[in-house]
Amino acid sequence: MIGNFTYCNPTKIYFGRDALSGLYEELPKYGKNVLLVYGGGSIKRNGIYDKVVAALKKNGKRIFEDGGVMPNPTIEKVKEGVERARAADADLILAVGGGSVCDYAKAVSVSVHCGEDIWEKYFIRFEEPDCEIVPVGCVLTMVGTGSEMNGGSVITNREQKLKIGHVFGENVFPKFSVLNPEFTFTLPRNQMISGIYDIMSHILEQYFSGTDDNTSDYISEGLLRSLIHSADIAAENPLDYEARSNIMWTATWALNTLIAKGKTTDWMVHMLGQSVGAHTDATHGMTLSAVTMPYYRYILPFGTAKFARYAVNVWGVDPAGKTELAVAREGLERMEAWMKKLGLVMNLTELGATREMLDGMVKSTLIMDGGYKVLSEEEIRAVLSASF
Numbered sequence: 001m002i003g004n005f006t007y008c009n010p011t012k013i014y015f016g017r018d019a020l021s022g023l024y025e026e027l028p029k030y031g032k033n034v035l036l037v038y039g040g041g042s043i044k045r046n047g048i049y050d051k052v053v054a055a056l057k058k059n060g061k062r063i064f065e066d067g068g069v070m071p072n073p074t075i076e077k078v079k080e081g082v083e084r085a086r087a088a089d090a091d092l093i094l095a096v097g098g099g100s101v102c103d104y105a106k107a108v109s110v111s112v113h114c115g116e117d118i119w120e121k122y123f124i125r126f127e128e129p130d131c132e133i134v135p136v137g138c139v140l141t142m143v144g145t146g147s148e149m150n151g152g153s154v155i156t157n158r159e160q161k162l163k164i165g166h167v168f169g170e171n172v173f174p175k176f177s178v179l180n181p182e183f184t185f186t187l188p189r190n191q192m193i194s195g196i197y198d199i200m201s202h203i204l205e206q207y208f209s210g211t212d213d214n215t216s217d218y219i220s221e222g223l224l225r226s227l228i229h230s231a232d233i234a235a236e237n238p239l240d241y242e243a244r245s246n247i248m249w250t251a252t253w254a255l256n257t258l259i260a261k262g263k264t265t266d267w268m269v270h271m272l273g274q275s276v277g278a279h280t281d282a283t284h285g286m287t288l289s290a291v292t293m294p295y296y297r298y299i300l301p302f303g304t305a306k307f308a309r310y311a312v313n314v315w316g317v318d319p320a321g322k323t324e325l326a327v328a329r330e331g332l333e334r335m336e337a338w339m340k341k342l343g344l345v346m347n348l349t350e351l352g353a354t355r356e357m358l359d360g361m362v363k364s365t366l367i368m369d370g371g372y373k374v375l376s377e378e379e380i381r382a383v384l385s386a387s388f
């Protein structure tokens, strides 16, 4: 462990079949006006909306609704939410949905009392809020992003063809999150597996960097093994509570800041994926799976030892009699076969991307410098080209 750090995660988690009872503990802590934020209507069809509204009413809350948050929420929609939150004089923003709804709620929470251009301030200049922040609570219905226990907020600017995540500090984390694995049972299969791959990618973004001996990497390997094991079970039987609950908890730990502590991190798969998302509006986890193999095969020579360790400790590759490079490559082959079996999208064409978008996607890709290779624009073009 070579890095210095501070660690604090203030989000209170209520986990399990009875997790919604947490609302009855939390709601009395906040004022009367609640902005109830949700997506395109899945919570109305599966009954979660009724349960949440009942809890709000029992606690004497005045409910102001803000539905219709789209996957990959836009800055225009955030501005609309800010107006609603102001009109409601919101004391609490309750996000009921997936990462998009949670991310959106956080973006609104830091903007209600902010007089500046929020896109420029938070998503271009990456400033921290210097205004009052409206508290956010979360009832999670889709597993993957980790948004339920972090400060991340990823917002799309369609006009500028940019999809950018701001990782806010602790005071923007949800105050509490309700995690009931059963609330995820109605997810369509493609969303379930997209979320599973998002989790895997979060762990790998933090794992494939650095050469120091770091506790975080051992935790990551454990999380990955649990994820792969449970994903295989959930793929066969999506209603397996044990597997789905393990996946849900792994998602939270994959991106609640813990496994990034004391080490460098990469995040280039996400930068590539977000650029694809900005041009196609495709499902987040699938944008990651589509670019992963070309990217990892490209950087493997610069981090061979770590890729070999990954092959052995996560995929069970037997290193006996093989070179480090051969072991590393075999690990990626096993990973690729697993991804295909799960049904993930493995190329950009299937996501609706075209070669005409290539220039724009290269321009929209933010270049990070924490991984094994800092890519040039030309290398980004090569990786994206290989992903078609």
Ligand code: NZQ
Binding pocket: 038, 039, 040, 041, 042, 043, 046, 069, 070, 071, 072, 073, 097, 098, 099, 100, 101, 103, 141, 142, 143, 144, 145, 146, 147, 150, 151, 152, 153, 154, 165, 183, 184, 185, 186, 187, 188, 191, 195, 198, 255, 270, 284, 285
């Ligand atoms: O909108 P509704 O009708 O609710 O339908 C949603 C949506 O269509 C549906 N859904 C959610 N829960 C359901 C359900 N359908 C049936 N039953 C349920 N229980 O699933 C669809 C996808 O939901 P969404 O919230 O968009 O998915 P996800 O959780 O993957 O969130 C994706 C967003 O999070 C960002 C992504 O970039 C993307 O914008 N990310 C946020 C991060 C963070 N905060 O740290 C990190 C991630 O890397 C990611 O970038």
Ligand code: ZN
Binding pocket: 145, 198, 201, 202, 270, 284
């Ligand atoms: Zn992600």
